[in-house]
């Protein structure tokens with residue numbers, strides 16, 4: 100699953116990509132950096148998997164990951180024509196990086212630092228780009244239908260019209276109540292405002308202590324209550340410093356800021372969750388591993404993410420919740436406590452389940 104980092108120029112997109120993925124792409128106050136797009140892989144940190152690894156001492160520990168794509172900054176007014184924005188049509192979700200840091204040496208294309216305004220401006224840009232796509236599609240469909248009826252075109256037209264009407268009201272498509280079937284009909288257009296949105300406010304290093312209550316204090320509470328939209332705060336500069344510290348020093352530094360972990364960890368987990376994903380674990384002496392699945396996935400399909408044979412030959416899943424497994428101290432102790440359950444084909448896998456699949460091929 101892939102996130103696209105979107106934003107106006109010089110807001111910290113590439114700096115964030117470096118922090119989230121451990122990449123080392125050069126950033127500069129004045130030059131616009133190397134040719135983009137850049138891509139990177141961010142590990143989804145999970146204290147539960149760390150704990151399982153302490154219990155099982157596996158040869159290998161494998162975390163879930165989210166990919167990030169970093170494109171060139173967007174200029175206001177160019178969304179419709181932007182070549183860079185085309186890259187955004189192929190991602191699963193958009194992360195809008197918003198400048199909240201001050202540095203007067205770095206010119207902000209939008210004028211004074213004003214996150215609320217930038218969030219609104221970017222939303223309008225994306226709505227305009229989608230409006231263009233929707234209008235063209237409707238013209239096309241109407242033309243097709245004049246030439247001759249097609250069931251598919253007839254079914255598609257009202258859905259695209261609903262999208263167009265929403266966009267004309269300046270409502271992003273992600274906020275519409277579309278059925279799964281409707282979503283399938285419009286998937287091909289890859290509407291930008293249909294994608295889940297993570298807004299990342301990039302705070303000034305001096306404001307890092309604000310992180311836990313930034314959304315309220317900056318008056319962004321409204322935006323955070325919207326469907327499939329999450330706002331997170333981070334200070335890219337502070338995260339850079341933390342990454343350079345020894346673990347003990349980093350912990351002390353975070354404690355000073357009132358944070359239990361680096362803001363980047365929370366940010367990656369928020370991104371993961373916004374994609375509609377949860378994770379189950381497998382644990383043993385060879386490997387402890389997190390497996391990402393869509394929320395609501397049943398046991399056989401979940402088994403299939405490990406190996407297609409597991410899905411085809413699925414017999415049952417032996418499941419224990421992470422909490423029970425840790426409290427019991429191991430699988431056999433959990434079994435004695437009757438906390439290791441045998442689940443069948445209809446079982447919906449829960450976040451944090453530790454599973455051993457029984458299968459037959």
Ligand SMILES: Nc1nc2c(ncn2[C@@H]2O[C@H](COP(=O)(O)OP(=O)(O)O)[C@@H](O)[C@H]2O)c(=O)[nH]1
Pocket residue numbers: 106107108109110111112113114115126127128129132172200201202205301302303304334335336337
């Ligand atoms: N003071 C400060 N500078 C930052 C922060 N984040 C990024 N920058 C600087 O802003 C400039 C542009 O950053 P970059 O990541 O290239 O922005 P992009 O154009 O959005 O990719 C660089 O000089 C960064 O060091 C921040 O949180 N605080």
Ligand SMILES: [Mg+2]
Pocket residue numbers: 112113114132169170171172
């Ligand atoms: Mg950049």
